[in-house]
Each structure stands twice: as structure tokens, then as C-alpha cells.
Amino acid sequence: xxxxxxxxxxxxxxxxxxxxxxxxxxxxxxxxxxxxxxxxxxxxxxxxxxxxxxxxxxxxxxxxxxxxxxxxxxxxxxxxxxxxxxxxxxxxxxxxxxxxxxxxxxxxxxxxxxxxxxxxxxxxxxxxxxxxxxxxxxxxxxxxxxxxxxxxxxxxxxxxxxxxxxxxxxxxxxxxxxxxxxxxxxxxxxxxxxxxxxxxxxxxxxxxxxxxxxxxxxxxxxxxxxxxxxxxxxxxxxxxxxxxxxxxxxxxxxxxxxxxxxxxxxxxxxxxxxxxxxxxxxxxxxxxxxxxxx
Amino acid sequence: xxxxxxxxxxxxxxxxxxxxxxxxxxxxxxxxxxxxxxxxxxxxxxxxxxxxxxxxxxxxxxxxxxxxxxxxxxxxxxxxxxxxxxxxxxxxxxxxxxxxxxxxxxxxxxxxxxxxxxxxxxxxxxxxxxxxxxxxxxxxxxxxxxxxxxxxxxxxxxxxxxxxxxxxxxxxxxxxxxxxxxxxxxxxxxxxxxxxxxxxxxxxxxxxxxxxxxxxxxxxxxxxxxxxxx
Numbered sequence: 001x002x003x004x005x006x007x008x009x010x011x012x013x014x015x016x017x018x019x020x021x022x023x024x025x026x027x028x029x030x031x032x033x034x035x036x037x038x039x040x041x042x043x044x045x046x047x048x049x050x051x052x053x054x055x056x057x058x059x060x061x062x063x064x065x066x067x068x069x070x071x072x073x074x075x076x077x078x079x080x081x082x083x084x085x086x087x088x089x090x091x092x093x094x095x096x097x098x099x100x101x102x103x104x105x106x107x108x109x110x111x112x113x114x115x116x117x118x119x120x121x122x123x124x125x126x127x128x129x130x131x132x133x134x135x136x137x138x139x140x141x142x143x144x145x146x147x148x149x150x151x152x153x154x155x156x157x158x159x160x161x162x163x164x165x166x167x168x169x170x171x172x173x174x175x176x177x178x179x180x181x182x183x184x185x186x187x188x189x190x191x192x193x194x195x196x197x198x199x200x201x202x203x204x205x206x207x208x209x210x211x212x213x214x215x216x217x218x219x220x221x222x223x224x225x226x227x228x229x230x231x232x233x234x235x236x237x238x239x240x241x242x243x244x245x246x247x248x249x250x251x252x253x254x255x256x257x258x259x260x261x262x263x264x265x266x267x268x269x270x271x272x273x274x275x276x277x278x279x280x281x282x283x284x285x286x287x288x289x290x291x292x293x294x
Numbered sequence: 295x296x297x298x299x300x301x302x303x304x305x306x307x308x309x310x311x312x313x314x315x316x317x318x319x320x321x322x323x324x325x326x327x328x329x330x331x332x333x334x335x336x337x338x339x340x341x342x343x344x345x346x347x348x349x350x351x352x353x354x355x356x357x358x359x360x361x362x363x364x365x366x367x368x369x370x371x372x373x374x375x376x377x378x379x380x381x382x383x384x385x386x387x388x389x390x391x392x393x394x395x396x397x398x399x400x401x402x403x404x405x406x407x408x409x410x411x412x413x414x415x416x417x418x419x420x421x422x423x424x425x426x427x428x429x430x431x432x433x434x435x436x437x438x439x440x441x442x443x444x445x446x447x448x449x450x451x452x453x454x455x456x457x458x459x460x461x462x463x464x465x466x467x468x469x470x471x472x473x474x475x476x477x478x479x480x481x482x483x484x485x486x487x488x489x490x491x492x493x494x495x496x497x498x499x500x501x502x503x504x505x506x507x508x509x510x511x512x513x514x515x516x517x518x519x520x521x522x523x524x
Contacts, residue, residue: 022338022339022353022367023338023352023353023354024338024350024353025354025519044406047367047415048415068414068415069412069414069415069416070410070412070413071411071412071413073312073314073350073351073352073353074351076352077412081410082410085407086408086409086410087409088406094399094413094414095414095418096413096414096415096416096417096418097337097367097371097414097415097416097419098371098375098376098416098418098419099470101367101368101371102368104368105368110322116371116372116376116419117375117376117422117423118418118419118422119418119422120422120448120449121422121445121448122402122414122418122445122447123399123444123445123446124399124414124418124446124447126404127399127404127444145373148354150334158422170364171355171358171364172339172340172353172357172358172364173339173364173365173366173367174338174339174366174367175365175367175368176337177367178366178368211376227355229358233355234351234353234355236350236351239350239351268351280388282355282383285359
């Protein structure tokens with residue numbers, strides 16, 4: 001299925017949408033497609049909104065943001081996000097990383113909430129009344145709780161999968177497994193389609209099983225300017241450059257016109273930047289083989 | 295200077311939760327000098343990382359290559375942090391107050407912020423669970439108010455605050471930050487905060503960076519000056 005079809009079918013106005021990936025494997029291709037299809041009133045959830053949600057907020061897709069750290073890692077601010085918050089046009093629901101991870105864990109296990117030892121002495125529960133507490137029935141200890149997060153749709157970028165959607169990921173794993181299991185629908189976007197035999201040769205590397213996958217999309221370089229371990233490096237220059245683009249509303253609009261609305265697909269986006277592949281292509285660092293025999 | 299002082303705070307073999315920015319540089323400097331067995335854990339899931347280049351973000355691919363373990367973030371927060379396995383946690387912040395509390399959320403009112411900052415990330419739980427917290431932050435009356443506008447990370451476990459002028463420590467009895475040592479060429483009056491800062495009876499003098507530390511920082515760890523000033 002094409003990404004255009006997958007978004008058209010499975011991402012609707014008003015949905016709770018998760019595009020996960022902690023620095024690694026963020027599906028910018030899917031975010032751009034959602035922008036192109038002009039989805040509105042979305043509740044966007046991610047630990048780190050990153051540049052992709054900054055772009056989606058700027059494009060008018062978001063009604064609400066559920067998050068735990070909204071910055072440009074190692075660079076500075078997400079300025080479209082800041083403008084929206086400081087101007088009062090974006091609703092926020094804010095946790096810490098552990099709180100967001102716990103919300104996905106509860107959602108994935110189909111529990112109503114998750115307990116964690118956190119937030120004592122902080123102002124976060126005052127800012128977000130959905131952070132509550134419970135008394136442990138065994139020890140009497142007061143523990144923090146966060147509610148389950150069950151998205152309508154979660155979009156995960158993976159290195160490879162078979163046609164059924166058994167998806168394998170290596171490198172940083174973030175909270176993708178929990179987010180996918182918590183979700184009603186799951187779109188898996190992959191660098192490479194492989195035969196089922198390849199998946200079966202290394203089953204420990206499968207993070208997301210086909211049983212929970214709604215759609216599989218092959219989209220090489222679909223995570224750029226994020227990265228895919230073993231395929232291409234993070235485009236740190238782009239992240240640094242985003243500071244200047246996002247600071248200025250006009251420049252940001254120009255970026256969206258040129259690189260998002262101005263192309264039909266990720267393939268066209270890559271054609272627009274012919275030197276990208278050469279600059280970011282990953283080197284070789286193979287692991288030692290594992291014997292699965294018995 | 296701040297990176298060197300932060301690096302010297304780390305003992306060989308310690309398990310450190312590494313934050314973004316200067317702490318990243320400090321940990322990698324320590325690993326290449328006096329603490330080769332430092333265990334670097336990043337909230338992104340890399341455990342025992344030995345990055346061959348200075349990671350721009352805490353999710354850099356170089357953290358994965360050659361690390362001892364890569365786990366999901368649920369494991370990082372539950373099995374490492376909440377489990378009590380982290381000895382040292384590094385934090386920074388837009389505001390640090392008299393009691394070592396940190397604000398990385400908003401300047402001004404939460405609902406109508408003057409400046410919206412990134413938020414907690416893992417900072418709230420790092421401050422609660424790491425056995426010892428080191429803060430790295432440039433000192434000024436604005437950045438060090440009597441009380442933070444928003445309390446993101448509690449100061450109870452803060453051991454030291456490494457600033458650009460000297461080092462503050464959290465006094466065990468009063469619970470407030472006091473001046474413990476000064477950098478070369480800095481005097482007590484140069485360290486200005488938003489409350490009446492007390493000094494330790496015996497003020498220490500921090501040794502300037504050694505030629506080895508400087509060479510590592512400038513030529514090996516951060517040749518592009520990502521974190522170091524020019």
C-alpha cells in the first residue's frame with residue numbers, strides 16, 4: 001500500500017495520532033503525508049514532539065499535544081510549538097518521559113492506569129490533573145498514577161518487515177512496541193521489504209508482529225531527517241538549520257510549501273535533494289551471527 | 295572549564311545517567327581520562343555506550359554502535375532508574391533555586407507562560423531516583439532565583455551545582471545551596487544569585503583544566519565546538 005492510501009484510509013480528522021521513535025526512526029514521511037492531506041483537529045502524542053510535530057503544528061493539523069519534552073535536541077526550541085503555546089492556540093497535556101512511557105505501557109496491557117514512583121515534590125500534577133496517586137494495597141505507599149494512552153492510530157518506522165507486517169527494529173527502540181500494542185490501528189513504514197524467511201531467521205529482532213499491524217508501507221529514507229540505524233545517519237545539519245526556519249513563520253511556511261506540499265511523495269522529496277543519500281548513507285558494522293539451532 | 299569540573303566529579307566505575315549538552319561532553323571526557331570504566335546510560339536506551347563521536351543528541355546512532363546493551367525506554371525507566379541502579383544523574387535547567395530545585399518547564403505562569411521551555415523529559419524522575427544529582431548551569435541572579443517559577447525536578451538529591459564561576463554545594467543541614475569553591479581568577483562577589491548566598495568557611499580553589507583535558511576537549515571530543523564556546 002502507498003503511504004498516501006494508508007493515511008487516507010487510517011488517519012482521520014479528530015484522531016489521537018502517535019508517530020513514535022526516540023530520535024531514531026521517526027516517520028517524517030507519514031507526518032508530511034498527514035500535512036499534505038490536511039488532517040485537522042488531531043491530538044498528537046509523542047514523548048518528544050521533535051521537528052515533525054513542530055511542522056504539523058505549523059501546518060494546522062493539531063488541536064492538542066500530549067508530550068514530555070518539546071525541544072530540538074542539542075539545538076534549542078521548537079518555535080512553531082512555542083508560538084502556539086505562548087499564543088494560547090494549542091492545548092497541552094504534559095507528563096515526564098517516564099509518565100508517557102507508563103501511559104503507553106498501561107495502554108498496551110489494556111489496563112486503565114499505570115503506577116510509578118514519580119512526581120513527589122514536583123509541580124507537574126498541578127499542571128496536569130490527570131497525574132493522580134493511589135495507595136498501594138500491600139504497603140500503604142502513595143504511588144503516582146497516569147492514565148492509559150490508547151491511540152486511534154500509531155505510525156512506526158522500522159528497518160524491515162515482511163509483507164504481512166512482521167517488523168524488525170534494531171538500534172534505539174524507544175517506546176514503539178508499547179505504543180503499537182496500545183493502538184487501535186498500526187501503520188508500519190519500512191526501509192526494506194524482506195521475505196518472511198528473513199524474519200524467521202532472526203525472530204528476536206521482531207518488535208511488532210503482523211497480528212497488530214493494519215497497513216505496511218515501503219518508504220525508503222522515510223525517516224529523514226531522523227535516521228535508521230544501518231541505513232542512514234541522522235541529518236544533524238537539518239536539525240541545526242531548523243532553528244532558523246522555525247523561528248520565522250514565513251520561512252517555515254516556505255519550507256512546507258517547497259518540501260511538503262511541493263512534492264507528492266517521499267520519493268519526490270528525495271529527488272529534490274540528490275546529495276542527501278551520499279552524505280548520510282550508513283557505514284558497515286555487522287554483528288556476529290547467532291546460532292538459533294537446537 | 296565546566297566540562298572539566300563536571301568530569302572530575304565522576305568516579306571510575308560509577309553508573310551515570312547522561313543528559314544532553316555539556317554533561318554528555320563531561321562524561322565522555324571522564325571516560326577518556328580518570329574513569330575508563332564509567333558506565334554511561336542514556337535515557338534513549340543505550341547502556342554502556344562508548345560513542346566514537348560526540349553525540350549531538352542523546353539518541354545519536356553512535357551511542358548504539360559498540361554499546362553493551364540497548365533496551366526500550368520502559369526498561370530504562372523501570373529496570374534501571376526506578377530500580378535504583380543509577381548512581382549519578384546530570385541535570386541542567388533554565389532556573390535553579392536556593393534549595394536546588396530545577397525548572398525546565400515555563401518562565402512565568404504555567405497557563406500563560408512568558409517563555410515556554412521544553413519540559414521535564416526524564417528530569418523529574420532522574421531527580422527523584424538517581425542517588426546523587428549534579429547540576430550544570432551558568433550562574434546569574436535571573437537563572438538562580440529564590441524560588442523557581444515551576445518546580446520540574448526536586449532538589450533533595452542535588453549534591454553539587456557546577457557553574458561557570460565556581461561550584462555550589464547543597465548544605466546537608468539547611469538544605470540550601472552554598473558556595474563551595476571558585477575557579478581561578480574568580481572572586482566571591484562575582485558569583486551572583488537571587489538570594490543571599492552563603493559560603494563555606496573554607497572556600498576551595500578549582501584547578502584549571504590540565505593540558506591533557508584541554509587537548510581532549512578541543513581536539514578529540516568537540517572539535518566542532520558543539521558544546522564548548524569558541
